Amino acid sequence: MPAPRPSQSAEAARAAAAQAEFNEKKWVWVPDDKDGYLAGWVVREEDDVGEVVMAAGGEIRKVPIYALSKMNPPKFDRVDDIADLTFLNEASVVHNLRLRFGSGAIYTYSGLFLVAINPYQSLPLYSDAIVHQYRNKRRDENPPHIFAVAERAWVNMGEERENQSILITGESGAGKTESTKKVIQYLAAIATDAHAPSLTPSHSQSPSLAGAGSFNTVVPAVGLPRSSSFRKHTKGVSVSQGSGFGGLTSKGRLGLLERQILQANPILEAFGNAQTQRNNNSSRFGKFIRISFSPDGSIAGANIDWYLLEKSRVVVRSEAERSFHVFYQLMEGGGSLKETLLLDGDVEDYEYLNKSRREVDGIDDREEWNLLKVKLFAVGCSAVVDMAVTECARHRRVHFCRTTRPLPRGSGGSPHRQHRDRVYSI
Numbered sequence: 112m113p114a115p116r117p118s119q120s121a122e123a124a125r126a127a128a129a130q131a132e133f134n135e136k137k138w139v140w141v142p143d144d145k146d147g148y149l150a151g152w153v154v155r156e157e158d159d160v161g162e163v164v165m166a167a168g169g170e171i172r173k174v175p176i177y178a179l180s181k182m183n184p185p186k187f188d189r190v191d192d193i194a195d196l197t198f199l200n201e202a203s204v205v206h207n208l209r210l211r212f213g214s215g216a217i218y219t220y221s222g223l224f225l226v227a228i229n230p231y232q233s234l235p236l237y238s239d240a241i242v243h244q245y246r247n248k249r250r251d252e253n254p255p256h257i258f259a260v261a262e263r264a265w266v267n268m269g270e271e272r273e274n275q276s277i278l279i280t281g282e283s284g285a286g287k288t289e290s291t292k293k294v295i296q297y298l299a300a301i302a303t304d305a306h307a308p309s310l311t312p313s314h315s316q317s318p319s320l321a322g323a324g325s326f327n328t329v330v331p332a333v334g335l336p337r338s339s340s341f342r343k344h345t346k347g348v349s350v351s352q353g354s355g356f357g358g359l360t361s362k363g364r365l366g367l368l369e370r371q372i373l374q375a376n377p378i379l380e381a382f383g384n385a386q387t388q389r390n391n392n393s394s395r396f397g398k399f400i401r402i403s404f405s406p407d408g409s410i411a412g413a414n415i416d417w418y419l420l421e422k423s424r425v426v427v428r429s430e431a432e433r434s435f436h437v438f439y440q441l442m443e444g445g446g447s448l449k450e451t452l453l454l455d456g457d458v459e460d461y462e463y464l465n466k467s468r469r470e471v472d473g474i475d476d477r478e479e480w481n482l483l484k485v486k487l488f489a490v491g492c493s494a495v496v497d498m499a500v501t502e503c504a505r506h507r508r509v510h511f512c513r514t515t516r517p518l519p520r521g522s523g524g525s526p527h528r529q530h531r532d533r534v535y536s537i
């Protein structure tokens with residue numbers, strides 16, 4: 112066995128010293144109004160009250176024993192999976208998440224779940240290279256990441272022959288929309304890569320096809336060993352959450368359908384998102400996205416359903432918030448469409464808009480309007496964009512499919528399946 116490098120031995124010595132110091136005392140987490148939990152060690156216990164020396168400053172506090180949480184040894188610091196902690200209590204979980212976040216690790220596993228902490232800044236975690244890093248890898252071969260979750264769904268789809276679902280949940284502003292975008296980004300990237308020989312999963316067993324999600328995404332079975340049943344049926348992965356897609360890492364390789372899926376989100380966001388006190392781009396509706404994959408691994412189609420749109424926002428909301436983005440975008444950049452819709456003046460002239468915040472930091476409504484029109488072109492509203500905008504506002508579904516021939520009426524399936532002509536009703 113090779114001798115350890117100096118840095119390795121220094122690290123080992125530091126770990127040993129930390130462990131020795133830890134062993135000398137009875138370490139606990141003490142609840143603190145300002146910092147959540149603070150480290151300390153118990154020097155005396157009497158009548159269910161512990162006397163604790165605070166590690167920072169040496170102050171002595173008397174705390175009920177039930178309020179103290181056992182601390183994990185330092186070797187558990189920054190552990191990838193919270194479930195590995197010896198003492199699984201709230202204080203230890205928060206400590207671990209805090210340590211990891213401080214070193215740039217926003218993702219942490221908790222058993223089968225992935226915890227994501229919103230960094231509120233752009234981090235270099237979603238490039239093509241990172242997609243590649245997670246492709247065909249087991250969960251334990253890489254640091255925790257949303258891509259690993261998407262990869263797992265893809266692999267399960269193949270191995271279990273079942274549709275897969277990814278549920279993304281959290282309070283407003285937690286990052287659900289962004290996480291959803293990352294899942295779509297990953298699935299779109301590996302789906303379009305599906306024809307590449309390198310995509311054959313190194314760890315697949317006897318696959319089949321799968322897909323599914325609550326943000327429903329149907330994933331293809333490409334590159335996976337297939338059973339006959341797999342060849343016959345398209346399955347998928349779905350993801351459920353509350354919103355959007357972002358840019359793709361490898362736009363140049365994406366097919367039309369993949370791009371349409373990614374570009375649908377800004378459209379939905381224009382009509383269903385608004386600025387709130389917690390989030391400048393808050394999704395005011397839930398979304399169920401289903402992506403279907405063909406046996407060759409390409410995306411066969413996608414379907415987005417929305418639900419629970421906060422319609423009341425149109426007429427009433429806090430004065431510190433706005434109505435849906437599209438109203439402000441239309442008033443800023445609508446041009447001739449405003450005349451068509453018999454609108455004139457600006458936000459100030461409309462009762463439903465002037466009792467709200469007008470502008471949002473970082474959002475240029477005119478520019479967003481122009482982008483919205485581009486996106487509408489991209490998803491196929493190509494004839495008369497302005498009319499399409501009006502149309503989009505009237506309907507409630509987005510449906511894309513690669514098939515260009517409409518299905519015969521009465522051929523079964525939902526009404527949406529009878530309109531498989533590359534578009535969308537939004």
Ligand SMILES: Nc1ncnc2c1ncn2[C@@H]1O[C@H](COP(=O)(O)OP(=O)(O)OP(=O)(O)O)[C@@H](O)[C@H]1O
Nearest residue numbers: 229231232233283284285286287288289390393394
């Ligand atoms: N992974 C991330 N990297 C960088 N910034 C992020 C990330 N996740 C979230 N953010 C930032 O936080 C903001 C709010 O996130 P997001 O809109 O995804 O929250 P949400 O949970 O969907 O909120 P709501 O329920 O109100 O729609 C984003 O606009 C973005 O600026």
